[in-house]
Amino acid sequence: MSGSPRALAHEALLEQATTQTFAQDLLERRWADYDVPAVDRRLISDLVFGTVRRRATLDAVLQAHLNRPLADLEPGLRTLLRLGAYQLALTGGIPPHAAVHETVAVAEISGAPRWTGLTNGVLRSLARAVYPANDEPVPAPGPAADAVPLPVGPGDADRWRKVGRRVFPDPTDDPAGYFAAAFAFPRWLARRWAERLEPTELWALGFHFNRPPVPTLRVNPLKGDRESLLAALAEAGVAATAGATPQSIRLAEGANVVALPGFPEGRFSVQDETAQGAAALLAPRAGERVLDLCAAPGTKTTHLAELSGDAAEILAADVSSQRLEKVSANAQRLGLSSIRTQATAADASDLPGLEDGGLFDAALVDVPCSNTGVLGKRPEARWRVKASDLPLFAASQTDLLAAALERVKPGGRCVYSTCSVEPEENAGVVAAALADPRFQDWKVVRSVLHWPGRPGDGGFQALLVRRGASG
Numbered sequence: 049m050s051g052s053p054r055a056l057a058h059e060a061l062l063e064q065a066t067t068q069t070f071a072q073d074l075l076e077r078r079w080a081d082y083d084v085p086a087v088d089r090r091l092i093s094d095l096v097f098g099t100v101r102r103r104a105t106l107d108a109v110l111q112a113h114l115n116r117p118l119a120d121l122e123p124g125l126r127t128l129l130r131l132g133a134y135q136l137a138l139t140g141g142i143p144p145h146a147a148v149h150e151t152v153a154v155a156e157i158s159g160a161p162r163w164t165g166l167t168n169g170v171l172r173s174l175a176r177a178v179y180p181a182n183d184e185p186v187p188a189p190g191p192a193a194d195a196v197p198l199p200v201g202p203g204d205a206d207r208w209r210k211v212g213r214r215v216f217p218d219p220t221d222d223p224a225g226y227f228a229a230a231f232a233f234p235r236w237l238a239r240r241w242a243e244r245l246e247p248t249e250l251w252a253l254g255f256h257f258n259r260p261p262v263p264t265l266r267v268n269p270l271k272g273d274r275e276s277l278l279a280a281l282a283e284a285g286v287a288a289t290a291g292a293t294p295q296s297i298r299l300a301e302g303a304n305v306v307a308l309p310g311f312p313e314g315r316f317s318v319q320d321e322t323a324q325g326a327a328a329l330l331a332p333r334a335g336e337r338v339l340d341l342c343a344a345p346g347t348k349t350t351h352l353a354e355l356s357g358d359a360a361e362i363l364a365a366d367v368s369s370q371r372l373e374k375v376s377a378n379a380q381r382l383g384l385s386s387i388r389t390q391a392t393a394a395d396a397s398d399l400p401g402l403e404d405g406g407l408f409d410a411a412l413v414d415v416p417c418s419n420t421g422v423l424g425k426r427p428e429a430r431w432r433v434k435a436s437d438l439p440l441f442a443a444s445q446t447d448l449l450a451a452a453l454e455r456v457k458p459g460g461r462c463v464y465s466t467c468s469v470e471p472e473e474n475a476g477v478v479a480a481a482l483a484d485p486r487f488q489d490w491k492v493v494r495s496v497l498h499w500p501g502r503p504g505d506g507g508f509q510a511l512l513v514r515r516g517a518s519g
């Protein structure tokens with residue numbers, strides 16, 4: 049491997065584009081294979097995640113400096129230009145001359161000196177156009193056809209940078225087009241959200257999803273209280289505050305959570321406050337039999353166990369036996385013994401509860417979904433979701449919800465949960481399931497749509513209850 053962080057970032061980006069592997073996994077493999085200093089790891093991670101996340105922004109910016117379509121360039125060159133444009137247009141702290149020089153040098157290092165001329169010309173031209181340059185303070189002119197929204201940290205004000213040319217659709221005439229190009233989202237999703245949101249709400253959503261994610265912790269009450277964990281974090285120099293849910297702790301910035309004090313001892317899990325709402329809504333009690341359908345890797349299963357004082361009987365079911373191993377590992381780390389796992393058929397037909405008369409008191413169904421409420425979590429997430437996925441998800445979500453409902457006893461309850469903000473995966477699925485005559489004795493008593501960034505992840509949770517045997 050070359051010692052150049054940009055060459056390593058380029059190589060990872062090219063592999064990501066051709067194999068569709070998660071960028072995080074690609075980098076972790078490299079950290080395991082090569083001895084990369086921590087400071088370089090941070091730079092490489094930022095370059096890779098940022099370039100993947102903001103691909104559409106970079107392509108719009110670059111195209112203005114090219115006299116042929118960016119799409120026609122060979123993949124390695126296109127990737128190199130994106131890497132350079134990311135540094136010039138979207139980062140702070142990298143002097144433009146260093147960004148150009150170091151990026152151009154990757155052509156030689158990668159054995160493709162033929163890329164040098166074009167890369168040098170395009171990046172120099174872009175460096176001249178960007179105002180102010182990325183080592184200078186950035187004013188906030190607001191959205192405009194020549195202004196790119198910058199990635200900002202948690203709690204930071206929104207910021208835009210001028211890119212010298214009108215490379216984006218006008219935000220007033222075409223908010224969806226501006227959102228798609230300037231914030232980097234698929235056009236179909238931008239159009240969909242633009243129908244529901246005012247432009248200022250769209251921009252807020254874009255800033256939220258383009259922020260580097262900061263993990264939220266969920267304190268394990270069986271291993272100590274929130275105050276003592278906050279004290280342990282403070283002692284280790286980790287800035288954190290109590291969050292809005294009873295068990296949550298908000299970190300001030302990104303962290304390698306497995307290295308935080310208390311992780312190996314199981315004092316906390318990583319879980320957003322929105323996701324913490326799902327098990328809390330089900331409120332499992334000691335002695336109850338609880339089904340968690342779609343359980344792996346068990347973040348909510350273990351929360352169910354914690355909330356019941358590890359005294360419920362929890363069946364964690366999932367179609368993936370491999371992912372179920374993570375449920376067991378998480379339960380073990382957290383010191384929980386009330387969870388049993390079962391790999392199930394995709395139609396859940398082999399789940400207990402029907403023939404054996406052992407109906408459950410409560411069920412949680414945390415279905416696979418489009419993830420449109422958590423698109424900031426992984427840099428490539430927004431590029432993987434397709435409009436045509438939504439009806440497919442909705443159909444399987446309705447089946448999964450039905451499989452859980454039919455296994456809950458009279459008087460019991462069920463929470464349906466997603467990480468999506470699309471109505472057809474949320475209220476639409478609940479309505480479709482309850483339209484089935486088998487579920488006439490069920491009703492929705494509460495449903496919550498969590499909007500991304502207000503303040504946590506986006507998602508949906510509905511609490512359904514079944515009429516008791518007597519009424």
Ligand SMILES: C[S@@+](CC[C@H](N)C(=O)[O-])C[C@H]1O[C@@H](n2cnc3c(N)ncnc32)[C@H](O)[C@@H]1O
Pocket residue numbers: 341342343344345346347348349365366367368371392393394395396414415416417448
């Ligand atoms: C959103 S994830 C669940 C996350 C989990 N509840 C947690 O909090 O850690 C969805 C899970 O559904 C599982 N899954 C997908 N199709 C399924 C099916 N037909 N039956 C059961 N599980 C399924 C996937 O393997 C995946 O683990």
